[in-house]
C-alpha cells in the first residue's frame with residue numbers, strides 16, 4: 001500500500017505486512033519533542049527512525065539517490081465530488097457510490113513515482129495471484145497483456161512505442177522506489193528484531209504533564225503511529241508482549257483511540273470496522289483507505305473492442321494497461337494528459353469511467369442474451385450498460401431508479417453507450433414486483449438514504465472511504481440502525497410508518513426475490529451488492545432474506561477472487577452458505593470495499609411469507625416459512641394507486657378503456673388466425689399499428705412519451721402491463737389454478753371474463 005496505489009494493478013492482494021503499513025502518507029514530524037522525555041523508549045526510538053526514514057535513499061545505477069517522494073506517500077487526492085461525469089445530469093443530491101469515479105479527471109495526479117505500486121504485490125499467495133500481470137517482461141510483451149477477448153492480430157494488439165516507453169520509464173522508477181522501500185523495511189525489521197524481547201510500554205505511558213499517552217493529539221502523529229504499531233504487535237503476541245496485569249480489552253481500547261486519532265475516524269465507525277478484522281489486518285484496511293483506488297475505465301463492447309480503445313487512448317498519450325486477467329473490459333489508467341471524461345472516445349460511448357469493483361456484481365449476475373433483467377437501483381447506469389453489453393443489446397433490461405435527477409444521468413449514459421435494450425423506470429424499488437415481475441435476473445445494487453436527514457447518500461459507504469473521507473466521521477450508530485433502509489423521499493412517510501425492526505433494505509431484497517421468475521429457463525437469479533463492508537448491510541440482510549424467503553438459496557458468485565462472507569462474527573451466526581458470498585477490500589484486492597451475494601430462486605414464495613408491504617404486520621419466522629407445504633406464491637401486486645371500480649377518478653395510469661381493449665384483442669385474434677392459416681382472410685380491425693399488448697412495448701411507449709414531454713422517462717405501468725408482465729396466478733403443485741391473487745381487481749376480473757368471451761366467439 002502506501003504511495004502510488006493508483007498505479008497498482010487491480011485485484012493485487014496486499015500482504016499484511018506491518019512494515020508496509022508503516023509507510024504512512026501523512027507527513028510525520030521529523031523528530032521527537034525533546035521535552036517529552038518521559039515517553040516510552042519505544043516511542044522515542046520510533047520517532048527517530050521516522051526522521052531517518054523521511055528521506056530514504058537508495059542506490060540507483062550505483063548512485064545514492066533520494067527517490068522522488070521517498071517513502072512518504074503523496075497526500076491522498078482530495079475526496080472527489082459525489083457524482084462522476086457518467087452522471088451527466090450533474091445531480092446535486094450528494095450521492096456517491098462505488099461506481100463513480102472522480103470529476104475533473106484532467107487533474108489525475110499519477111505521475112512519476114507516486115503513481116507506482118509498492119514492491120510487495122508478487123509476494124502474496126492469494127488465489128488471485130495467478131491473475132497478476134505484473135512483470136516487466138509481460139508488459140513489454142505488449143500483446144500478451146491483453147486477455148483472451150482479443151485475438152492476436154500482430155500489429156493492432158501491440159502497444160505503441162510511446163506507451164511502452166512510458167511504461168518502462170515508470171517501471172524503472174518503480175524499481176528505484178521498491179529498492180528504497182525494501183531498504184527501509186529491512187531497517188525497520190532489524191529494529192523490530194532488536195526490541196522483540198521487550199514488552200513495549202503502551203498503556204502506562206504518560207506525557208510530561210502526567211497525561212496518559214492515549215491523549216496524544218494529532219501533532220504527535222509519529223508517536224501515535226509508533227504506539228499504534230506497538231499495540232498491534234502486542235495484540236498479535238499477547239502472551240509474550242503484553243505488560244503484566246493488562247487485559248486485551250485495554251490494549252484494544254487504546255488501539256481504537258489511536259486509530260481514531262491517527263486516521264480521523266469517529267469512534268463508532270472505527271470500532272465497527274475494527275471488529276471485522278484482526279488488529280493487523282484492520283490497520284492495513286485503514287491504511288488502504290487513505291489512498292484513492294486506481295482510475296479504471298470499462299470498455300463498452302457494444303461500440304468497440306478493448307484493444308482498439310486502448311490503442312486510441314495510447315495515441316492520445318494515455319498510459320494504461322488491462323485491469324487484470326479477471327476482466328476482459330477494464331483498463332487501468334496510469335497517467336493521462338487528456339481529460340478522460342471528454343475524449344472523442346468517451347463522447348462516442350466507447351468507455352465509461354467505472355470503479356473496478358462495480359464490474360463484479362454484473363459479472364456475478366451473468367445475464368444471458370434475450371433475457372429479461374431488472375436493475376432495481378440503476379443510476380447512473382454503469383452496471384445497466386454493462387448488462388446491456390453482456391446481453392449484446394438483446395432481451396430487455398428494466399433500469400429503475402427512485403431518484404429522478406439521477407435517472408436523467410442514467411438515460412444519458414444509456415444513450416451515450418448505445419444500449420438499445422433498456423427501458424428506464426422511476427419507482428422506488430420497494431414497489432417492485434407490484435409494478436412488474438417475472439424477471440430472469442435481478443440486480444439489487446443497494447443504496448441508502450438517511451431517514452433522519454432525508455438526505456441521499458451511498459449505503460454506508462464504508463467501502464468507499466478512500467473516495468469520500470467524510471464517511472469516516474459522519475456515520476453514527478443511528479445511521480447504522482437506519483442503514484439497511486432505502487428511503488427515497490417519495491416514500492418517506494412509508495418509512496416513518498414502518499416498525500423499527502423492519503428495515504427497508506431488507507424489504508427491498510424481498511421485493512427483488514419476488515420480482516424473479518422462478519420458472520425462468522435460463523436464469524432465476526438475484527445479485528445483491530453493496531459498496532459497504534459492514535455486516536449489517538451485507539450478511540445480515542442476506543440472512544434476513546434466507547429466513548424470510550425459503551424459496552431462495554445462495555449460490556456461488558462465479559467470481560474468481562474475493563474473500564468469503566462471514567458465517568460467524570461478533571456473536572452473530574449466519575447460514576453456512578454465506579461462505580459463497582464475496583467480500584472485497586482495498587487492502588486485499590485494491591478495489592473499493594464491496595460485497596456481492598448471488599441467490600437462485602427455486603420456487604414460488606409461500607403464502608405465509610412476509611410480503612413486501614406487509615412485513616410489519618405479518619410475523620413469520622423462518623421455521624414456519626420453511627414448513628409451508630403448499631406451492632402457492634402470494635405476492636401483493638396491487639397496482640400503485642389502484643382504485644376501486646366505483647371510484648370514477650382515474651389512476652396515474654389513466655384507467656382502462658374496455659372498448660380500446662376489445663379492438664386490440666380482436667386484432668390479435670385475427671392476426672393469430674391468419675398466422676396459423678386458419679382464416680387467411682381474417683380482417684384485422686384498423687387501429688394503432690404500433691399497439692401491442694406486450695408489456696415491454698407499452699413501457700417503451702410510455703418512456704418515449706415521457707421523454708418527448710421533456711420529463712424523465714417514467715415507465716407507466718398499470719394494470720395492463722401488470723397483466724401482460726404476468727400476474728402470477730397462484731397454482732397448486734400440480735399446476736391447476738386454485739386461487740387467483742387476492743389483489744386482482746374487480747375490473748381485471750371483468751376484463752378477463754370479457755376476453756374469455758371474445759375467445760369463445762372466435
Ligand SMILES: C[S@@+](CC[C@H](N)C(=O)[O-])C[C@H]1O[C@@H](n2cnc3c(N)ncnc32)[C@H](O)[C@@H]1O
Pocket residue numbers: 095097098099358376377378379380381382383384400401402403406427428429430445446447448449458486487488
Ligand atoms: C449505488 S447507486 C447505484 C449505482 C448503479 N447500480 C450503477 O452501477 O451505476 C444507488 C442508486 O439507488 C437509487 N435509489 C435509492 N433508493 C432507491 C429506491 N428505494 N428504489 C430505487 N432506487 C433507489 C439512488 O438514486 C442511486 O442512484
